Amino acid sequence: MSSLLLISDIPEDHAFATQVAKSVGCVLIHAKSPEEGAKMLRDQSPKFIFIDGSSAKTYQKFEEAIHETVGLFSELIQPNMIHFISSETMDSIPHLTQSPLFGHLIFRKFDKLDECAPVYARVLAATAKERAFGLENFLRPGTKIQTIQLKSSDQKQGAVGALTNYLNQAKFQPRMATQISNAVDELLMNAIFDAPIDDTGKTLYSNTPRSTIFKLEGKSAVEMQVGFDGEYVGITVVDHYGSLDKARLLNHVSKNYSDETYKLKLHQAGAGIGLATIYQNGGSFFFSSCVRERTEVTVFFRRTKSFVEFKNQFRFFSTQFYF
């Protein structure tokens, strides 16, 4: 039976990991210190690792312990299997967002364990597959998924409008629907303008004005999938370039845009600010990319009774790369 290794001395993390392990059908092994965790990793080769990443100092100890036991580039430890747990905003955890081991980030908001554990169990199960592609992996089994193919760049606003209507019908408050639509707008823009690259890896349209109209055919085809399982809405945007750059992505989302010293520069790529806001406002992400083949970016939002609850919901920021 496969195992989930938890490295944390925080009771909340233990409760969460216990539930998730149970839902996903694996054994929980628990280390209370980074050193103990590194040894368990070496001896028991767990399938998943959850680690408290709140403190830079403790995290540093973990990396050192890993370095001493199995080595940072060992097969036993890969970003795709590592799940950091933190209560901080993304701009205040550079030790995690800049770590070579960054794979997944779980926001420590476990007060509704019965709600968040099954959701995260689905994430975990998806990561255990050969490829974590397909929105159906992340929503309750049997959820109806609708697919929209964008044939040209100017169909983006239409797709976003259709999504807003869908969300209204699913009884998301107007403000929530706006937030979600904006999130998807950013993802579509990324897929249309930032994902396409040439054979040398150079972006083709990243400096093209976003109002430019061109066909989205063949490799440039962009697809949007939408599903609502009664609790969560999930929207996946698919491109066929597999050009997502993890370091760049993490750098974008970990900036603090509201800082007084930060002024939006007009030549700057817009997407980073969009994604950072989405995560701050309750959205979860799952980025799945098979290099040079395909990228799927999924956002999730729980429908809540109030916007405050919406903003404070459990969330995660996951990246899964296949080389």
Next chain:
Amino acid sequence: MLNATKEQAGSATLIRLSGAIEESANFDKLLGPPPAELIVSCKDVPRINSVGVKAWIRYFQQAQAKGGKLTFIECSTAIVEQINLISNFTCGGVVESIYVPFSCESCQKELIGLFKTSDLKSLNFILPELKCSKCGGKAVFDDIPEEYLGFLMK
């Protein structure tokens, strides 16, 4: 799709924006060169995306560069979020009034109430309850004060 109407309000030009601000928004074409005194109503702007934010800043920075007087009124929740998020979003302009989101405790309907920013400050950011227009129930402020009203607290 962004639209605008223009009217004269004393010595100022009042522009009422309506519609989503995204890549098709062309402020220069829609509004012409910014006048010396400009009041912008954003009541009917339900959404602004990152490309729209850039177009917005590019246009209103021209107004700022000319040394004119810039006032934003009736800012929608989408606009208030950007004001909080991006420190140069208002381009030196004054935010006179904003819509504040409320949620009904009984039926969960989302409501908005218009407040002058000066009143919000004198209320010390403690918002009164509203009566729900749908069920008559109690509607309370539905956001995090430090986040939604953060730009006024600085």
